[in-house]
Amino acid sequence: DVLHVLFVMDPNMALPSVMVLPLLIVVAAGVYYIYNEVMQFMSKSLVRNKVVVITDAVSGVGTECAHLFHKGGARLILCGTSWDQLESLYEYLTNDADPRETFAPKLVILDFSDMDSMENVVAEVVEGYGCVDVLICNSSMKLKAQVQSVSLEMDRNIMDINYFGPSTLTKGVLPTMISRRSGHIVLVNSIQGRLAVPFRSSYAASKHAAQAFFDCLRAEVEEFGIVVSTISHTFINASDPPPYIDTSKCIYSSTVITSQLTHGVRPSVLANEIMQTVNRKKKEVVLAHPIPRVALYLRSLFPSFFFAVLAAGVKDSVLAEQMQ
Template sequence: MEITAVLMLPLLLLAISGILFIYQEVSRLWSKSAVQNKVVVITDAISGLGKECSRLFHAGGARLVLCGKNWEKLEILYDALLSVADPSKTFTPKLVLLDLSDISCVQDVAKEILDCYGCVDILINNASMKVKGPAQNISLELDKKIMDINYFGPITLTKALLPNMISRRTGQIVLVSNIQGKFGIPLRTAYAASKHAIQGFFDCLRAEVEEFEVVVSTVNPTFIRSYHTYTETGNWEASIWKFFFRKFTYGVHPVEIAEEVMRIIRRKKQEVFIANPIPKAAIYIRTFFPEFFFAVVACGVKEKLNVPEDR
């Protein structure tokens, strides 16, 4: 009896581990099947997240259209994808030169994208520009450039490809945004403004296209960190702001976000936040206790923290 009791716990843990492993494998295969043979357009495919999405979707059998503003880097990505995937189970990616800061060319690029396969099943709006600094130090020209890349560029491309989805009554548009589309933090005026704007656009669009069976999804990480691990420097003193911001600044790895994008497409989810509990709580604090939130944010400006940039 005692031996049986002793063995129960290890056997139970082993069984749970086995079930979790099977679930993860089934979920991974199911996610890949959701994009198999689908035409997937990825903007800024040469960024860290763009590369991971490209790798994941290519392995899943998607017909990729990779967009970026640097042709040489697109070709490097193209070669990398072909070298690691089974050519009998994948499609050769199409490359399209796209610079969202040049709004005048987006319509022509959209036509080029549609000419690749004749349709678009999934559009992943991943391109973004970041900037950090006091509002008075950011020129109006830079404000406009950020709005072009983070707002006008993506919505122009979306509007150009949307009629194809509506006419076919199928499609999904994924916006990779940022948690700052929900609230702003110091020294990010232009960036946060652009993220608020595009969040509002896609929230409205989601309701407008639902009757056409077009899904609109938004992914909101805190920020997308680089491949190297961020390590803190300096001494952190005890304060509400420093505790809040220390938790806020741990970003999400591109691999994790790419996998979440794949899950969102499979599940057709509308909105996902990828963050630790502190930034998620900040959204609700901003909504229900705005004065407290603004006081904490103001302390951050006074202490002049040096934090990593957002995507």
């Protein structure tokens, strides 16, 4: 070891040896910082001029995605169920934006619960710029209930929003991607598309269906140069309203705000992961804490044990409700 020889030969150099570890830490931190800056710059340059469609753009995750891709110079088509919210998001993105570096987003009303409107919506999305480079399927409807209490109408509504809607929109933009032999489709799914838990039967079923559809699609369109990505995340920590909403004009229930869990995936973190997935063409991402990851392995390797744990959890929850 050269450093050891030098320090043995010259006792006066013993002091710098103490500083070797801190120096290495500082250098590593500097390299990491530079790497992040370079990757951030590349992220913006990679999406510049790309036509990016974001569904449910007015949600927390959708808004963060819109902000990132807009700053990167993408040509955005923002979809949502409320025109007022879409306009508010438009103003939020364009107020301080440099028109020489960014493009004004196009707005499209999209409601997956109204499947009869999908043909017109697909036509409007495709005609916006004549093509779609990136489709981000972000829409989702959640439900927590016992199986026997969920109506068939509710089952169908959840399947429309979480499965039939994204799959229909994807089929609509696919021909333009195939003809251009390029494109990227991102499904922002849920960990419950891979791992079903009690009281989420309809939700988990719709997410499993979406996961299977896009897994099949990935293999079918690879020959055309189209990338299909799925992001399986835990629940979204959306205790704060989207930034485009003027909270001074809204009334929020304090009980709702305080009841939000303090952990989970924050919208900004998920949006950054979506951006990195598009830039690096990742095919599958699991954005979850260690416990859900362990549960995935248990479900595959030790199913009997996994089912027993879930059943015990259901019994405990029922007992707790009865004692309240």
